Amino acid sequence: MGAEVVIEGLTKSFGKQAIWRDVTLTLPPGEVSVMLGPSGTGKSVFLKSMIGLLKPDRGKCVINGVDIVTCSEAKLYETRKLFGVLFQDGALFGSMNLFDNVAFPLREHTKKSEAEIKRIVFEKLELTGLQGAEKKLPGEISGGMRKRAGLARALVLDPEIILCDEPDSGLDPVRTAYLSQLLIDLNAQIDATILIVTHNINLARTVPDNLGMLFRKELVMFGPREVLLTSDEPVVEQFLNGRRLGPIGMSEEKDAAQMAREQAHADAGHSDGSSEEDVRGVVPQIEPTPGMPERAGVRRRKDRVMRILNTLPHAAQEGIIESLTDEERARYGVHSHMVPAAAQSRPRLDQPTQQMAPVQPSPRPRPVEDPPRGFQGDLSDPQVARLPDTTWKPPGGAS
Numbered sequence: 001m002g003a004e005v006v007i008e009g010l011t012k013s014f015g016k017q018a019i020w021r022d023v024t025l026t027l028p029p030g031e032v033s034v035m036l037g038p039s040g041t042g043k044s045v046f047l048k049s050m051i052g053l054l055k056p057d058r059g060k061c062v063i064n065g066v067d068i069v070t071c072s073e074a075k076l077y078e079t080r081k082l083f084g085v086l087f088q089d090g091a092l093f094g095s096m097n098l099f100d101n102v103a104f105p106l107r108e109h110t111k112k113s114e115a116e117i118k119r120i121v122f123e124k125l126e127l128t129g130l131q132g133a134e135k136k137l138p139g140e141i142s143g144g145m146r147k148r149a150g151l152a153r154a155l156v157l158d159p160e161i162i163l164c165d166e167p168d169s170g171l172d173p174v175r176t177a178y179l180s181q182l183l184i185d186l187n188a189q190i191d192a193t194i195l196i197v198t199h200n201i202n203l204a205r206t207v208p209d210n211l212g213m214l215f216r217k218e219l220v221m222f223g224p225r226e227v228l229l230t231s232d233e234p235v236v237e238q239f240l241n242g243r244r245l246g247p248i249g250m251s252e253e254k255d256a257a258q259m260a261r262e263q264a265h266a267d268a269g270h271s272d273g274s275s276e277e278d279v280r281g282v283v284p285q286i287e288p289t290p291g292m293p294e295r296a297g298v299r300r301r302k303d304r305v306m307r308i309l310n311t312l313p314h315a316a317q318e319g320i321i322e323s324l325t326d327e328e329r330a331r332y333g334v335h336s337h338m339v340p341a342a343a344q345s346r347p348r349l350d351q352p353t354q355q356m357a358p359v360q361p362s363p364r365p366r367p368v369e370d371p372p373r374g375f376q377g378d379l380s381d382p383q384v385a386r387l388p389d390t391t392w393k394p395p396g397g398a399s
């Protein structure tokens with residue numbers, strides 16, 4: 001099982017420019033998480049801070065008991081070996097063929113023989129569908145192949161944590177779908193903890209177990225996918241639907257006057273070019289390709305999420321219960337429609353952003369009916385991630 005990553009109060013600035021502050025979240029071991037956020041909100045900076053390439057101003061990032069923010073260089077070097085990183089552009093060496101690119105970390109960080117290196121490189125090239133391409137130079141292959149080569153290289157040290165910075169950038173929707181499937185298959189095979197940073201809404205809706213979003217220099221929310229996918233937060237709603245109408249502006253957030261003007265324009269029947277369809281809602285998650293092992297992370301996540309179910313917003317509770325099979329509902333002692341509909345009106349998108357600071361807390365979640373056996377699953381406690389601060393909280397720390 002992959003390593004757990006516990007991030008507490010992480011804060012980063014460059015000089016006077018604050019990037020984000022007080023980011024607290026836990027990446028559950030072996031689960032796939034996605035971090036969304038408009039351009040420039042510091043998603044790449046977040047990934048780089050997690051592996052110690054950038055030094056946060058304060059806070060912790062603890063992996064296997066080592067806080068990489070404060071640990072020694074030697075510990076950082078050791079802990080970095082737990083990570084495999086897929087950088088945005090693949091970050092391949094242009095003068096090396098794919099074999100040498102993928103072999104590079106093995107030659108740098110291990111004392112393995114060339115025969116052993118060859119075995120591992122071919123295994124990873126096959127895993128990423130690149131068998132036969134080992135002699136090609138990065139400049140001779142497509143963007144999608146370069147991404148997969150970057151992924152193959154990220155895998156050679158058998159990472160426990162895989163970080164992917166916009167794996168879909170520069171790829172067409174079909175190649176992105178293949179890459180999404182590859183990440184899920186990979187997780188099924190090696191049970192690594194995966195964090196993907198992306199703008200791709202389709203990937204965010206269908207791939208991860210957990211979803212988070214950075215905006216206005218803060219973590220708007222992070223939790224089980226159903227929470228963000230059913231959220232009424234204007235910023236989440238705008239982002240998921242790719243609309244101009246809402247608090248996210250061209251470069252950062254809009255002011256209240258601008259939002260009111262845009263809402264009036266929309267109310268007068270002018271389209272902003274985006275689809276009328278609201279894509280929010282829980283859609284089925286991608287499953288491993290037939291023949292692949294079951295994802296152990298999915299089973300662990302179910303037990304984990306069911307334990308915190310009654311702390312989640314009601315729409316998320318519904319989404320989670322709906323996604324269970326009949327057998328699982330029986331096992332957890334829940335049934336569909338047992339969450340009372342909360343009487344809540346949807347916020348208008350022209351609410352000034354200031355009122356969202358901290359972003360509007362969702363209504364207090366209403367507890368589901370008392371389950372007959374409680375929501376304990378059939379995994380024993382040590383098999384289920386015991387996460388500090390694992391309970392979903394309304395953004396901004398409101399209770």
Ligand SMILES: Nc1ncnc2c1ncn2[C@@H]1O[C@H](COP(=O)(O)OP(=O)(O)OP(=O)(O)O)[C@@H](O)[C@H]1O
Binds near residue numbers: 038040041
């Ligand atoms: N090494 C650095 N020194 C100074 N500023 C930096 C550095 N790296 C990033 N930044 C700034 O931090 C901010 C966040 O950048 P980052 O690349 O993390 O955003 P992002 O959310 O990943 O954006 P995108 O989605 O467009 O890739 C930007 O304003 C960028 O200019």
